[in-house]
Amino acid sequence: MGAVQLRRRQAGGDMSDRGARLTTQRDIDLVEILDRALGAGIVITGDVTLSLADVDLVYLSLRLVVGSVPTIRGEPADEVHTLAAGAVDPR
C-alpha cells in the first residue's frame, strides 16, 4: 500500500474526547506534537531544564498517553519540568 499521509488543518480539538480506543489521526497528532514541543524547538539556556532521561522513555510515556483507556483521565505523570527563574544567559 502507499504511504499513509495524515493531513492536518491546525492544532486543536478537545483532547479529553477519547471515544473508542483506536488510533485516530488526533491521537497520532498528539504524539507528534508532544514529540516536537517537548523534544525539539529552541531552548533558551538557563531558563528551561527538561528532566527527560531518554528518548525511549519519553516515547513510552507518549504512547501511554495515546493508549490509555477512556475511563482513565489525568496527565502523563512521568515528565517533570524544572523551571529555573534565573537570568537569561545571553551567551
Add this chain to the structure above:
Amino acid sequence: MRIEGDREDVARGLAQLVLTLVELLRQLMERQAIRRVEAGGLGDDEIERLGQALIALEQRMEELKEDFGLTDEELNFNLGSFENFFGETDPKQ
C-alpha cells in the same frame, strides 16, 4: 447481571491497559537487546540468556493475551494499525 457486565468491562479495560504497557516494555527491551548485540561486547552466554529471557517474555505475553481474550489490535500498541483510521486519511494520495 448488568453490574457483573460492568465489572467485567472494567477488568477487561484494565487488562487492556496493563497488557498494552507490558507489551510496550517488552518491545523496548527487545529493541535494547538487539542494540546491545549489534554494539558487540556481549559474551555468548549473555546472548543466550538474553535470548531466553525474551522468549519467555514473548510466551508470557501470548498467554496473557489468551487469558484475557485480547487481540493485538485491541492492545492498540501499534501505531501502524492503519486500518483503524476512520476516514481521517486522504484517500487520494
Add this chain to the structure above:
Amino acid sequence: MIYAYAICEPATAAALSRRRGLGGAALRALQREGIAAVYSRHRSLQPRPTAKLVMAHERVVEAVMARGAVLPLRFGTQLGDEDRLAAVLAARRRELLHALDRVRGHVELGLRVIREPDRRTDGGAGERSGRDYLLARVGDHRSAELAARELHAPLAALADASVVRDHAAPPDILVAAYLVDVSRVPDFRRCADELAARQERLRVLVTGPWPPYSFAAVERR
C-alpha cells in the same frame, strides 16, 4: 513570569494580538531590531506537559506559522520578565535571523517507518536456543532498518534539510523530520507514496505539516 512560544518577525508577531495562549492569557509581542518573540504574561504558571497545555502552546506556534516564518520554542520556556527575553533577542539576533531565513516558506514533515507486527511462526517452546532467537531478531531488525533507510534518502533529496532520530523506539524503525519548501510538499508526498508502495513489511506514515521544531535550533548541527 512570562511564557514564550516562538520567535518570528515583528510584523508576524503584531498580527497575533487577539489570540490567547496558555491559561487564556493574552498574547504579546516583543521586538528588538527586527526580531520578535511571542509571549504571554502570568502571575504564576506551572507549565506541566499535559496534552492540554502542550496543545495550547502548539496552537500559538501554528498561528504564528500561518502568518510568517517561525522558530518554535520548546514547551515550558519561562523567563522572569520582558527584559530577559529582550536580552536573548539582542544577543542572538544574527543567528535567529539566519535561522528564520532558513525556515521561511518551509514546513516540517515527519516520517515514521513502522514494522508490520510480525506473527511469530516459531515452533515449540523449548526448542529454540536463546542465541538463535535473539540473533534472528537482530537480523530481522537490521534488514528492516536498511529498508527503512532506503526510504529516507530520496525524501531527503526533496527537502532542504533533514534529521534522522538516533534511536527510534518500537514499533518505529525509522523516525525522521524534513524541512520542505511549501511548493515541494506535493512532490514529497508523492515520493513517499511511491516508496511505500514497494514495501511489504514496512508501513510508512507521513505527518505534518508542522512548524519547524526540528530545524529551529540556532546552532548548526
